[in-house]
Amino acid sequence: MDAASPQDAHSPRIALIGNPNTGKSTLFNALTGLRQRVGNYPGVTVSKKSGALILPGGVRAELIDLPGLYSLAAASLDERVVIDVLCGHLSGTPVPDAIVCVVDSTNLLRNLFLASQVAELGIPMMLVLNQVDVSRKFGVQIDTAKLSERLGGIPVVAASAWHGEGIPEVRAAIATLLEKKTRMPRIAWHACVQEALDILRSGLERAGAHPLPVPELQRVLFDTTTPVLDRIQCDAHAVERIVAAARECIRRGGFNPFAAEPVLHYERLKHVLDGVATTRTDGAHTFTQRLDRILLNRVLGTFIFFVSMTAVFASVFWLAAIPQGWIETGIGWLGNTAEKWLEGSPILQSLVTKGVIDGVGAFMSFLPQILILFFFVAVLEDSGYMARAAFLMDKLFSWCGLNGKCFVPMLSGYACAIPSVMATRTIEDPKSRLATIFIIPFMSCSARLPVYSLMIGAFLVPKIGTLNGGLVMVAMYLLGLIVAIPTAWVFTRFILKTRSQPFVLEMPRYQVPKPRDVLLRMAQSGWEFVRRAGTIIFAITIIVWALLYFPHADEVALSTKKTFVAERAKDAGKKVEEIEAILEKATREEFIAGQVKQTGKKAEEIEAALEKATREGFIEEKAKETGKAPEEIEEALEADGGDPKKNKLAAALKQHIALAAALEAHIEPAASLEKQTEAAFVEHSYLGRFGKLLQPVFDPAGFDWKITIGVLASFPAREVIVSTLGITYSLGGEADEESDDLKKAMAESVWTSGPRIGKPIFTIPVVFGIMAFFALCSQCGATLATITKEAGWRWAVASFFYMTSLAWVIAVLCYQVGNLF
Amino acid sequence: MKSQNIVTTTLPALSIGQTGRVVQLHTRRPVDQRLLALGLMPGMLVRLVRTAPLGDPIEVEFQNQNVSLRKAEAESVEVELLPATPPSSGA
Ligand SMILES: Nc1nc2c(ncn2[C@@H]2O[C@H](COP(=O)(O)OP(=O)(O)O)[C@@H](O)[C@H]2O)c(=O)[nH]1
Ligand SMILES: [Mg+2]
Numbered sequence: 001m002d003a004a005s006p007q008d009a010h011s012p013r014i015a016l017i018g019n020p021n022t023g024k025s026t027l028f029n030a031l032t033g034l035r036q037r038v039g040n041y042p043g044v045t046v047s048k049k050s051g052a053l054i055l056p057g058g059v060r061a062e063l064i065d066l067p068g069l070y071s072l073a074a075a076s077l078d079e080r081v082v083i084d085v086l087c088g089h090l091s092g093t094p095v096p097d098a099i100v101c102v103v104d105s106t107n108l109l110r111n112l113f114l115a116s117q118v119a120e121l122g123i124p125m126m127l128v129l130n131q132v133d134v135s136r137k138f139g140v141q142i143d144t145a146k147l148s149e150r151l152g153g154i155p156v157v158a159a160s161a162w163h164g165e166g167i168p169e170v171r172a173a174i175a176t177l178l179e180k181k182t183r184m185p186r187i188a189w190h191a192c193v194q195e196a197l198d199i200l201r202s203g204l205e206r207a208g209a210h211p212l213p214v215p216e217l218q219r220v221l222f223d224t225t226t227p228v229l230d231r232i233q234c235d236a237h238a239v240e241r242i243v244a245a246a247r248e249c250i251r252r253g254g255f256n257p258f259a260a261e262p263v264l265h266y267e268r269l270k271h272v273l274d275g276v277a278t279t280r281t282d283g284a285h286t287f288t289q290r291l292d293r294i295l296l297n298r299v300l301g302t303f304i305f306f307v308s309m310t311a312v313f314a315s316v317f318w319l320a321a322i323p324q325g326w327i328e329t330g331i332g333w334l335g336n337t338a339e340k341w342l343e344g345s346p347i348l349q350s351l352v353t354k355g356v357i358d359g360v361g362a363f364m365s366f367l368p369q370i371l372i373l374f375f376f377v378a379v380l381e382d383s384g385y386m387a388r389a390a391f392l393m394d395k396l397f398s399w400c401g402l403n404g405k406c407f408v409p410m411l412s413g414y415a416c417a418i419p420s421v422m423a424t425r426t427i428e429d430p431k432s433r434l435a436t437i438f439i440i441p442f443m444s445c446s447a448r449l450p451v452y453s454l455m456i457g458a459f460l461v462p463k464i465g466t467l468n469g470g471l472v473m474v475a476m477y478l479l480g481l482i483v484a485i486p487t488a489w490v491f492t493r494f495i496l497k498t499r500s501q502p503f504v505l506e507m508p509r510y511q512v513p514k515p516r517d518v519l520l521r522m523a524q525s526g527w528e529f530v531r532r533a534g535t536i537i538f539a540i541t542i543i544v545w546a547l548l549y550f551p552h553a554d555e556v557a558l559s560t561k562k563t564f565v566a567e568r569a570k571d572a573g574k575k576v577e578e579i580e581a582i583l584e585k586a587t588r589e590e591f592i593a594g595q596v597k598q599t600g601k602k603a604e605e606i607e608a609a610l611e612k613a614t615r616e617g618f619i620e621e622k623a624k625e626t627g628k629a630p631e632e633i634e635e636a637l638e639a640d641g642g643d644p645k646k647n648k649l650a651a652a653l654k655q656h657i658a659l660a661a662a663l664e665a666h667i668e669p670a671a672s673l674e675k676q677t678e679a680a681f682v683e684h685s686y687l688g689r690f691g692k693l694l695q696p697v698f699d700p701a702g703f704d705w706k707i708t709i710g711v712l713a714s715f716p717a718r719e720v721i722v723s724t725l726g727i728t729y730s731l732g733g734e735a736d737e738e739s740d741d742l743k744k745a746m747a748e749s750v751w752t753s754g755p756r757i758g759k760p761i762f763t764i765p766v767v768f769g770i771m772a773f774f775a776l777c778s779q780c781g782a783t784l785a786t787i788t789k790e791a792g793w794r795w796a797v798a799s800f801f802y803m804t805s806l807a808w809v810i811a812v813l814c815y816q817v818g819n820l821f
Numbered sequence: 822m823k824s825q826n827i828v829t830t831t832l833p834a835l836s837i838g839q840t841g842r843v844v845q846l847h848t849r850r851p852v853d854q855r856l857l858a859l860g861l862m863p864g865m866l867v868r869l870v871r872t873a874p875l876g877d878p879i880e881v882e883f884q885n886q887n888v889s890l891r892k893a894e895a896e897s898v899e900v901e902l903l904p905a906t907p908p909s910s911g912a
Contacts, residue, residue: 258848395875502852
């Protein structure tokens with residue numbers, strides 16, 4: 001290759017533009033394959049997709065997929081980014097060498113409006129008339145040669161990106177375009193527009209503004225507001241006067257200055273298209289129309305909507321739980337294996353099992369929900385139903401500043417906030433999108449369920465019954481929504497200063513989604529989550545592990561043991577040395593050795609007997625012995641209430657499992673000490689000390705230091721509250737919300753100091769306070785990481801402080817008001 | 822134009838299935854800019870297809886495309902009544 005060839009300087013950059021839903025992304029995928037990078041434009045959250053395109057002759061070009069837009073009037077952030085890219089205003093992204101304008105061939109006139117506007121920029125351009133498969137079905141015939149001729153000879157290629165039709169031709173045309181640099185001719189403006197532009201240019205020059213290129217002058221002239229004005233650093237009043245004079249000139253020419261641009265472009269394009277395309281015979285349209293008559297029907301449509309949304313929700317909530325279970329099992333197995341491997345070095349063991357492996361598990365367990373939700377999002381969007389869902393639901397949301405597109409993300413927020421925040425990308429209006437991101441974490445996700453179950457099960461059901469307990473559960477689920485709605489209202493009205501996008505929504509044609517697109521969407525969102533949020537979640541888990549582990553001083557273990565032994569000695573009336581000797585021997589090995597001595601059996605036999613000394617083992621054995629089905633044995637065991645005195649089989653079972661019970665009794669002192677030591681380590685860890693220090697902050701809500709530590713430890717993930725309480729109550733981290741021991745320990749716990757000394761900690765107001773706190777508080781590192789990625793860290797910080805302070809206020813209110821009664 | 826017997830109304834006030842011809846629309850709000858970009862301009866035919874079950878928004882058809890918009894935002898589009906026929910392409 002020749003050393004001076006231009007691609008050595010930089011490979012040509014080609015931008016894909018077009019109206020939304022014309023097939024830009026599909027074409028992008030067809031042209032680049034999987035050679036793509038997804039990122040964000042600097043400083044904004046508009047995603048930037050670029051990929052490598054190999055042209056005939058082996059030249060490598062960079063293809064950029066830009067957000068879809070209808071007009072260059074920069075109303076939204078997306079549109080601003082497109083204009084900035086095309087004008088070269090974004091640092092690090094030079095003006096593209098060529099533009100490929102993707103046009104929906106079923107609606108040429110409207111699609112060419114954007115092309116005609118972009119032609120003003122003077123960048124080489126070509127047209128791809130996409131979706132010819134559909135326009136052909138509609139009976140639309142397009143003379144591409146004639147169209148090309150009318151547009152100054154720019155390449156015009158008919159294609160169907162979806163079916164791969166015309167892709168080689170597009171590739172070849174891009175190569176031609178780069179070589180010949182053909183440009184679409186600019187519109188011949190009416191004299192009054194020319195004059196207005198001259199007035200504007202000379203006026204701004206006189207006012208000392210930066211000279212602006214013509215396309216940007218047009219934006220100043222035609223648009224009611226434009227970001228261009230922010231850049232010219234010039235007295236605003238002077239600019240206003242000059243612009244008004246220029247617009248007056250257009251008015252004198254007989255046009256409305258704010259409508260002149262589209263009116264004149266459309267007029268031009270009608271001439272361009274005259275005789276180029278036959279109008280569609282509307283026959284093919286009726287499939288969508290007929291389907292809409294059902295799907296948007298007042299009764300039937302609403303019913304189908306609720307059924308399909310229930311299916312989406314149920315899948316994210318329950319279906320995802322199945323692979324999550326596998327992941328948990330896998331992670332659990334990995335943890336156990338690592339625990340055995342690293343037996344010798346306690347720090348490393350704890351770091352690997354409680355830090356690294358749990359950290360990986362923490363974000364892995366979100367993947368099933370993300371993949372499943374994005375499966376539905378892709379199907380809903382690609383089929384065209386998403387726009388209908390928004391149409392049906394808009395009224396419910398519009399009054400609080402949101403729109404119909406917020407429904408799906410908010411609904412799935414009840415399963416998990418993380419995929420839901422990611423799914424807000426389907427909301428085009430940035431203001432509604434931000435507000436939705438802000439309120440999604442209030443939706444009561446599945447991680448809150450264990451907290452509610454524990455509190456309601458332990459303290460409310462015994463007092464008010466199962467039914468009322470269920471009602472409280474429903475109330476907890478509604479609490480988030482009750483808080484979220486006013487939040488959205490205030491947020492969109494007073495806090496977000498940007499203007500709302502108008503809710504003008506194209507109703508796309510229905511079509512069957514392509515499995516490949518759906519899979520790609522799922523894979524991309526899953527991968528993005530792992531890559532961007534995964535690292536943050538991982539880091540948070542490690543940090544919290546360290547805060548809960550260190551300093552891990554030996555004295556803590558020693559003094560715990562001392563107290564433990566002294567207490568046991570006092571209780572049993574034995575000497576301290578005796579207790580210590582018992583502790584020394586309270587191991588599984590010693591137990592087996594003892595059994596060997598007693599019974600004369602081999603150690604292996606005892607091991608095997610122990611292995612089988614369970615209810616399941618017993619039933620299995622009996623089933624084999626008698627040839628009956630295990631269910632029958634089970635039934636027989638239950639007879640006479642399972643009372644060993646009356647039921648022989650139950651008595652046999654008791655004997656059968658006596659060995660396991662003996663083992664448990666034998667190792668009980670060591671196990672108890674271990675759990676107490678674990679509790680003491682947590683109490684004396686950095687986080688534990690911090691929790692004790694911070695307890696006065698939570699005192700007005702009636703939280704003691706154990707609850708406070710639990711609250712702090714569960715900031716990365718609220719569900720750890722249950723296992724943390726398990727540890728601090730010396731029951732070990734395996735205690736779950738069903739654990740009767742934990743419920744009992746909590747119910748029996750009393751204040752050990754302060755004015756409430758001797759009184760129970762978990763009174764009804766405290767229980768409600770805890771539930772409200774967990775319902776509202778921002779306790780999910782993964783959600784904050786996702787918000788950071790989707791909206792920027794400022795919104796994550798705002799979300800954290802807003803939710804957390806609100807949760808505190810409500811918890812304090814619960815306690816203070818509750819204590820009045 | 823025969824100005825006496827032209828009845829004008831607003832877009833959301835059309836009855837379902839009815840077609841009107843756009844007489845004028847506001848131009849300064851973002852929604853108007855968007856509608857203009859989509860090709861809704863004076864002289865065009867536009868048909869009210871349906872209203873949402875909750876009464877808002879509405880779905881309209883013009884220039885071979887179906888678009889949903891809120892009543893409050895469509896209020897500014899003034900139309901003259903035509904008999905209820907599906908619109909062919911614009912005037
Ligand atoms: N029938 C048909 N559908 C297409 C074609 N190209 C894209 N689509 C579909 O049109 C929809 C929008 O495509 P997408 O690439 O996301 O458009 P973008 O918004 O311009 O990026 C998707 O559902 C595609 O599957 C095509 O050539 N023919
Ligand atoms: Mg796209």
